[in-house]
Amino acid sequence: MGKFAININVAGRNYRLKVEETEEEFVRAAATSINDKISEFSGNYAFKDKQDLLAMANIMFASELIKIKKSTEDSTVIAVDKLQEIDNILSN
Numbered sequence: 001m002g003k004f005a006i007n008i009n010v011a012g013r014n015y016r017l018k019v020e021e022t023e024e025e026f027v028r029a030a031a032t033s034i035n036d037k038i039s040e041f042s043g044n045y046a047f048k049d050k051q052d053l054l055a056m057a058n059i060m061f062a063s064e065l066i067k068i069k070k071s072t073e074d075s076t077v078i079a080v081d082k083l084q085e086i087d088n089i090l091s092n
Contacts, residue, residue: 030042037061065087 003018008031019027037057038050047053 011038011054033061 003020005016005018006024008015008017008028010031011034017027034054034057037060038053041047041053041056045053045056047056070083
């Protein structure tokens with residue numbers, strides 16, 4: 001599978017991106033999420049221009065990603081600990 005061009009709109013601006021076929025759905029969903037968050041923020045907060053809204057959306061999405069990564073790391077540690085316990089029990 002090769003890359004192909006898609007057009008997306010974020011904050012009223014069009015962007016042409018080259019993506020893998022398997023990534024297209026996620027890129028389009030990301031653009032939709034960003035636009036939805038910008039719409040939500042524009043109704044709830046004062047802003048000078050869309051750059052402010054983009055920054056706010058970026059901070060929100062980045063913080064969610066960090067929480068997910070932390071949760072995944074914590075879950076991995078717990079799973080490894082449990083597997084070691086099971087291995088110890090089976091070894092004895």
